[in-house]
Amino acid sequence: MFTYKSLLTVLFYTFFLYSNYFGYDLYIANTIFALMALASLFLLSKKELFISGFFISVLWFWWIGYSFVYYDLIFLIPIIIVAIGCIYGVLFYLIGLSNNFIYKFIYIVILSYINPFGFNWFKLELLFVNSYFGISKIEFILILLFVSLFLYYKDKYKRGSFILFFVSLVTLYIHNISNSTIVTKPKLEIVQYNTKIKQNEKWERDNKQKIVMENFLAIQNAIDTKKDLIILPETAFPLLLNRTKDINNRLLELSYKISIVTGSLYEKDGLYYNSTYFYENGKVKVAHKVVLVPFGEAVPFPEKIRNLINDLFYNGAKDYETAKKPTTFIIQGIKFRSAICYEATTDDIYEDLDTPYIIAISNNAWFTPSIQPTLQKMLMKYYKKKYNLYYLNVTNY
Template sequence: MNKFKIGNYFTIYNITTGFVIAILSSLFIYLEYVNFTYFFINTIIGLMAIYWLLWANRMIWFWSGLFIGLLWFWWISLSFIHYEMPIFMPFVIISIALIYGITFLLLFKIAHFFTNRLEISEIYGKAIILFLFSYIHPIEFDWFKPELMFTNSYLGIEKWQFAIILSALALTQIKKNIIFLTLLILAYPFITPFTLQKLENIKLISTYTTIEDKWNEQKQPTHMKAVFNEINLAIAQKKEVIVFPESVFPLFINLQPQLMDALKKLSKDITIVAGALYWEPTKNIPRNSAFIFKNGDVMVAHKVLLVPFGEQNPLPNFMSKWVNEFFFDGAKDYIASSDISDYEINGTKYRNAICFEATSEKLYENSPKAMIAMSNNGWFVPSIEPTLQQILFQYYSKKYGTTIYHSVNMSKSYIVQNGKVIYP
């Protein structure tokens, strides 16, 4: 019975081993952050992380999950600086870490329960849990995927390839024979099933406007002037499309007829895709949207997946109202669209994606060939968030063959094609 005592979780051995596994599981993000990405290194550290997780006991799994949550997602707390509540940052960081630690522990216990009943090695159960982990989303946030470690490596990121990786490492431990590591050769992405698409004549705009400046009404005329200057420059450069970041217009532009008319007029010379707010007067609700101005007309594509807590409170109504009053000055939640939006520009169909939703599996339904994504990373810089976001784009681009045109605030804009990042 001693092994079930809570004190056993707090041994130096369990904590340090969990921390080392978390470091190995996170190193690919931080190496990319400092522009030190080598496929061989990422392959080795990814395999080591998975191997140790398959070997580890439930106490080490708890600490591994806790430190992974910390190292992958500490940056979420930075948003509280902009709400002038930095005092809550430690609470947010600890909460995120505990959520992932407890999730890892519960999943380990599930694996242990079933492998005990089936009288098979516990390692098989842990391998199945790791395989299924990308479908498990604490607090509706789906950025943790174990196979993400192999995005920039010599191994593939498809589920069947990850299954081979898990099988090779699990069999190596169970059979105590390294010959099973040769199975890893089968996880090498020998060919890509997607044809290389011609890059479109698109200008991606990078802006560097802080959150405080963006919502400062006195500075809005300067921001507007900069937007129109970029449009006119793109027209002079013979660009066919210009894409701006999320909420480049930090106001409900459908309630600004003069601004709308000016953009419609310019859209006769160039297609303009810009992030802005949309007020739905019939329902009295706000939306986070993309406005597509083309040939003197406009189409509005609303966001489908909202950021948990940032745009929509996932808590029950009685708690949600209190949280919104306390943290967000009683602001209303944004409303999500029920339908994914696609639109066509010069014969090419694009999937619309705004920030968080562009890094979610749902937006890649039916494997869109092209996507225009816009983000505002101002809430989370300086941090690894833009780096992790980019790796997720690479992952989905590899998985679905989608060419992603990404316009960003507070980070450099880029294109991702067949998993490779291209800076225009």
């Protein structure tokens, strides 16, 4: 049932994202709408919750189907969009199974941990990324608790419940600003070489030589301007770099003059990796991706089903392989954790973290033009606050 309450709920959950997409971060509006978004979960009926969850998820994730264009599977796009909407619609619907506030509170907390098929981009805490409150799980649970208690007692203790609610939020705000810290940028002269190469052109044989030449021109320009480090995007070299000796050797030679970090593919014993290569002083270190994109780089199902899906939709292609643990590069004496696109928005890549500096390379051309790069940046801001990080994000759009 699509009612005005459902419509408002969709607005509350999407305003922060689309306002940021259009270049506006309205902290007051984001804060108010985030509180209203949580309140709506306690007030809507089951049907209204389903409709709200359906359209919220569609407005967050409609771009996911874009990548299927490059596999000639355009017909799957509307199916994927509807499937996404239904999954989150059901998850929201379950909030309304009981009118008990305790049940709703506990389920919403559980919902904040649910990642369908391992895809973790729907975070309720994102509502507060560009607000006056923090994004930690404890702060989220406290805000949810304050909202639920206010709604439960507002009719019985009108003035008192409002004052207590307001004071509680102010206390959280003061805690947030008093505990916020800023990580200074690394003391290196760094070139972040962002590119704009369309996905359907990147892997064409006729374009590879041009792309490689432009990469080397960017590296040489960084050398000429006395930079310490240049970072290129994910798969900036659209080939198997460890199997392309002439390019690999040239990068090794240039690494005596500048440190180089670049994305490319890696092959060993018939297994393929999405990797980051780090060149310095004639040596190379490779960081393989730890967390793969569900359905993009790995099908999150048992082997038989995975093989069937790969045969049906991906021409029999195998899933990428993964590293067992994240990699930290030491670049001119400074530690940088390597992260490739999606994994930069997961907790796994920050395990055993011993540095605030993250090199996050991406290839967002799969999903542009869309809000995907905006959502990715919001997620990185979430993790930046969560782990007190400094990102060097380099992207191909």
